[in-house]
Amino acid sequence: MENIDKKRGRPRSDQAKLSKEILLSCANELLQGSGKVPSIRKIARKLDVDPMAIYHYFPSKSALLEGVTVRLMEGIYIPQSEDTWEEQLRFLCSSYLDLLKNYSGLLETFLSMSVKGPAQVFIARFNTIVAPLGLPEDDMKNSLDLLVDYLHGFALSIHCAPKKDSLTLDSLNGPLNFYIKALTANMIRSKIFIH
Amino acid sequence: MENIDKKRGRPRSDQAKLSKEILLSCANELLQGSGKVPSIRKIARKLDVDPMAIYHYFPSKSALLEGVTVRLMEGIYIPQSEDTWEEQLRFLCSSYLDLLKNYSGLLETFLSMSVKGPAQVFIARFNTIVAPLGLPEDDMKNSLDLLVDYLHGFALSIHCAPKKDSLTLDSLNGPLNFYIKALTANMIRSKIFIH
DNA sequence: ATACATATTCTACACTGTAGAAATAGTGCC
DNA sequence: GGCACTATTTCTACAGTGTAGAATATGTAT
Structure with a gap:
C-alpha cells in the first residue's frame, strides 16, 4: 500500500496527490467515522502522504476544520x-x-x-x-x-x-x-x- | 529554585512534599490563572516535583480535574x-x-x-x-x-x-x-x- | 537556459498523558 | 537487629500532538 520510499519534490502532474477538496472530504470522513477530530498525521496516513503536505493547502489545522465546517x-x-x-x-x-x-x-x-x-x-x-x-x-x-x-x-x-x-x-x-x-x-x- | 538532583525514593517525613489537597489547590490556581486546563507537567513544575508523582495521588489527569470540580x-x-x-x-x-x-x-x-x-x-x-x-x-x-x-x-x-x-x-x-x-x-x- | 513558483518529503522541536521500573523511607513482625 | 511490605518519590521511555524550517523535485514563464 505505502511506497516505502517516496520522491521528495513536486510530483509529476499526472500523479498529483492532493487538493483542498481531497483534504476536506478526507477530514470529513474521518470525523464522521470516529466522532472525534482526526490528527493531521491520521489524515496524512489515510491519504498516504506526508503530514506536512497538508500545510501547503491550509495554514493550520483549525483552518482545515473551518473548511470542513463551512461545507x-x-x-x-x-x-x-x-x-x-x-x-x-x-x-x-x-x-x-x-x-x-x-x-x-x-x-x-x-x-x-x-x-x-x-x-x-x-x-x-x-x-x-x-x-x-x-x-x-x-x-x-x-x-x-x-x-x-x-x-x-x-x-x-x-x-x-x-x-x-x-x-x-x-x-x-x-x-x-x-x-x-x-x-x-x-x-x-x-x-x-x-x- | 529547583534542586538539580533530587533523591529518588520516598522523602523523609519531615520534608513530605505532596498531598491530594496540595495538588487540587495547585491545579485550581493554574486553572483560574490561565483559564485553560494545565498540563500534568505544568502542575509538577509549579510544585517542583516529578510529573509522575502526581499519579500516586490520582489515577489519571481527569480524576484530578474531577477532584477540582467537586470542590x-x-x-x-x-x-x-x-x-x-x-x-x-x-x-x-x-x-x-x-x-x-x-x-x-x-x-x-x-x-x-x-x-x-x-x-x-x-x-x-x-x-x-x-x-x-x-x-x-x-x-x-x-x-x-x-x-x-x-x-x-x-x-x-x-x-x-x-x-x-x-x-x-x-x-x-x-x-x-x-x-x-x-x-x-x-x-x-x-x-x-x-x- | 535561467529564474521563480508550486508541491512534496524529511528532520526536528516542544509539547501531551502515562506505563513501568528503580530507589528510598517508614511500619509492623519475629 | 533483620525482614517483608507498603508508601512516596524520581527516572526512563513510548506513542502521540501541532507545526516550523529546510531540502528536493517539477512546472512555467522569460
Missing part, C-alpha cells in the same frame, strides 16, 4: 413555506442538532470561527421562521440567543456523555416544546398590545 | 428565602455561570463526570427555587433541561470567543428574562387550570 452548513434545513412555523422550527433544530451530533468534535470550531459559522446560517433561518410572529425586537434576539446556546449546550452534553440516538431526539422535544410554548405566549401577548 | 461546586449560590424566586433564579444562574466562566476549561469535565457533577447541585437548587411555582412535572423537567443546557452553551461560547466581563453578564440577562417570562406564563396557566 457542512450547506446541509442545514431550509424552511419550507408549506410547513407551520412550529414545524419549521422543529425541523431546523433537529437538523442543526443532527449536524452537531455527527460532528460533535467540531463544536468548538463552530464557535471559534470568526465568520460564516453554521451559527450564522442558523440565525438567518431562525429569523425567517419567526418573522411572521411579529415579536418585539428584544424578544426576537433573546429567544434566539436562548435557543442557539441551548442547542450548543445540548450538543456538548451529547458529546461528553453519549446516549442512544432515539433518546437524544426525545430529550430535545421536551425543552423545545416548552420553548415553543413560550414563543407562542409572547406572540399572543404582543399581538394583544398592538390591537 | 468548586460547593461555592454555588444557595437560595436565600428572603429573595423572590426570580431573584433566586437570577443569582443561581449568574453564580453558576461565573464558575463556568472562570473555569471554562473544566466544562467538559463537568459534563463527563458520572456523579456529583456541579450540574447535579444546580439541579437540586433549581428545584428548590421553582417548587413554589407549582409547575406540572413535565414543565419542571423541560424548563430545567432548557436552562441547564442554555447555560452550558453560553459558557462554551464565552470560552471559544471570550468577551469582556460586563458584556458577558448583559448577554445573560436578556435570554434569562425571556426564560423567566416563560416560566411565569406557564405558572399562571397551570394555576388557572387548578382553580
